[in-house]
Amino acid sequence: MLMAMCTQFGGAHTLTPPQCRIKTLSKTVQKAQKTHSMSPEKKEIFKSLESWVSQNVLPLAKPVEKCWQPHDLLPNSSLPSDEFIDQVKTLRNRTDELPNDYLVVLVGDMITEEALPTYQTWINKLDGVGDETSSSLTPWALWSRSWTAEENRHGDLLKTYLYLSGRVDMQMIEKTIHYLIGVGMDLGTENNPYMGFVYTSFQERATFVSHSNVARLAKESGDLILARICGTIAADEKRHENAYVRIVEKLLEVDRTEAMMAIANMMRRGITMPAHLMHDGQDPHLFDHFSAVAQRIGVYTSKDYADILDFLIGRWKLEKLEGLTSEGQRAQEFVCGLAPRIRRLQERVDERVNKINHKFTWIFDKEVSL
Numbered sequence: 001m002l003m004a005m006c007t008q009f010g011g012a013h014t015l016t017p018p019q020c021r022i023k024t025l026s027k028t029v030q031k032a033q034k035t036h037s038m039s040p041e042k043k044e045i046f047k048s049l050e051s052w053v054s055q056n057v058l059p060l061a062k063p064v065e066k067c068w069q070p071h072d073l074l075p076n077s078s079l080p081s082d083e084f085i086d087q088v089k090t091l092r093n094r095t096d097e098l099p100n101d102y103l104v105v106l107v108g109d110m111i112t113e114e115a116l117p118t119y120q121t122w123i124n125k126l127d128g129v130g131d132e133t134s135s136s137l138t139p140w141a142l143w144s145r146s147w148t149a150e151e152n153r154h155g156d157l158l159k160t161y162l163y164l165s166g167r168v169d170m171q172m173i174e175k176t177i178h179y180l181i182g183v184g185m186d187l188g189t190e191n192n193p194y195m196g197f198v199y200t201s202f203q204e205r206a207t208f209v210s211h212s213n214v215a216r217l218a219k220e221s222g223d224l225i226l227a228r229i230c231g232t233i234a235a236d237e238k239r240h241e242n243a244y245v246r247i248v249e250k251l252l253e254v255d256r257t258e259a260m261m262a263i264a265n266m267m268r269r270g271i272t273m274p275a276h277l278m279h280d281g282q283d284p285h286l287f288d289h290f291s292a293v294a295q296r297i298g299v300y301t302s303k304d305y306a307d308i309l310d311f312l313i314g315r316w317k318l319e320k321l322e323g324l325t326s327e328g329q330r331a332q333e334f335v336c337g338l339a340p341r342i343r344r345l346q347e348r349v350d351e352r353v354n355k356i357n358h359k360f361t362w363i364f365d366k367e368v369s370l
Contacts, residue, residue, distance in 0.1 A: 037190040038127050045255055046128035046140070046193060052250060053139035060243040061146035070157035073229050075164065088164050094223040095165040100366050102217055103167055105299045107362045108290040109210060110162060112275040113155035114177045118184050119274060120148045123200075126193040147240060154233050161229060172361040176280045183277045188269040194255075194262035197247045202271045204241035205308050208234050210300045217297065245315055252316055257328035260321065264331030267309070267338055280361050289358050292370035302346040306339040313339070 071077070075087035098106075123144050124130040131141035162168050189195040215230035251259040278287050294300045313319060319336050357367040 033186065034190045036127060038192045038194070042194075042255075042258065043128035045251075049250065049254070050139045053143065053247075056246055056250070057143050057243050058139055058146070060239055060246075061143060062150065062239075064149075067150065068153070068232060070153055070160060073157060073225070073232065074160055091161070091164050091225070092166055094225065095167050097221050098165075098167065098218070098223060098226075099221070100360075100363050101293050101297050101368045102214075102221065103162075103363050104290060104360050104368055105294045105297065106158065106214060107162065107168055107173055108275070108278070108294065109214060110155055110158035111173065111176050111180060111278060112273065113151065113158060115180045115185075115275055116148065116151055116155060117181055119151070120144065122185070122187070122189075123147075123196065125191050126189070126196040127191050129193045129196075143243070147243075150236055150240070154236065157229060157233070161226065168362055169364050172280055176278055176286070176362070179279045179281065180275055180277065183279065185274045185277060187272060187274065189266070192262065194251060194259055195266050197244050197251070198259075198263050198266045199271060200244040201241065201248050201312060202266070202308060203274070204237050204244055205311065206271070206300065206304065208237040208241055209304050209308070210294070211237060213299045217299070245312070249316055252318075252321065256321060256323060257325045260318070260324055260328045260335075261331045263312075263316075263318070264335050267335055271305075282361055289360070289370060292358075293368055296370065302342065302349075306342040306346075309335075309339045309342070 075084055075091060077084055079087070124132075124141075129140040129144075131138075131144055136142075159173075162173070163170055187199055189199055211230045211234035215227045215234060218224075218230060219227035248259060248263075251262075273287065273291070276287050278290070280286055283289065291300075295302070313336055318332060321332060324332060356370050358370050359365045359367050
């Protein structure tokens with residue numbers, strides 16, 4: 001699923017854990033939430049794009065018979081007991097070499113994937129593109145269900161692999177998933193598909209980057225099967241990124257000022273990880289601590305955040321975008337100048353960060369450096 005991290009920077013959010021503190025669960029303070037901010041006229045734009053979605057987005061969803069399934073990459077449970085057990089033992093021998101900080105990040109990624117019910121609910125609440133009947137045949141609904149079905153495999157695969165490894169505390173992990181689905185998420189997209197698709201464009205690329213880096217580290221640790229697993233998930237995320245980037249590209253063509261302002265609004269609010277309210281019942285700053293480990297071992301960093309922004313600016317040709325209103329031009333100027341500011345801020349923050357150790361319940365309270 002999706003991964004990014006945040007801290008406040010003059011109205012924009014970037015990745016600098018653990019300075020950004022998130023209140024979770026019972027301590028969550030609900031801020032005023034703006035909903036259904038899009039006019040009926042704007043909804044008609046999305047209705048008019050249905051044929052385009054059929055031709056340009058739906059082909060990026062793979063037919064079920066051509067998709068991988070979790071069992072393809074896991075020990076074969078249909079084998080005789082002794083052969084299955086031998087495969088599990090081999091898996092455990094490989095995972096013995098995985099460092100604890102790597103396990104923390106892999107667990108955090110998996111938990112993020114497992115909160116899929118929240119993400120499907122969110123995308124179906126976006127005005128003009130949702131699946132209002134749960135079986136709608138509109139191209140928007142067909143895409144959202146296909147996307148959900150493909151994403152569903154990610155958490156199943158990673159969770160089963162971690163379960164078989166014996167290296168993690170599955171009860172604490174399952175509690176974290178339970179808490180996370182219960183508390184939900186607040187992305188600040190206002191049921192607005194302009195902002196929603198900007199968010200998913202950024203997040204899917206962030207997840208591609210994260211899973212790719214996790215695959216690289218698994219390979220370096222000698223677990224080539226886990227490297228293949230994470231690389232396979234990363235490939236899905238890359239394809240999903242392409243779908244959402246195409247949608248925003250089209251919106252910039254048919255309604256460029258509104259789309260440009262949506263990009264600026266999301267970058268001012270920050271692209272926050274959908275699991276930013278994760279909680280295990282003990283650590284009120286679990287997301288921050290997980291994020292700090294991911295930053296330190298190079299799985300997902302503030303540099304990645306800025307690089308993704310630069311990539312999207314280039315892909316959408318935002319610097320060359322013409323025909324904007326004065327408000328759209330201000331949004332354009334803000335977005336196109338943001339990545340260097342993020343990098344400068346992070347350099348200053350890195351100089352001040354003090355390394356500390358933290359115990360994670362996910363790995364039986366073992367300590368990991370943040």
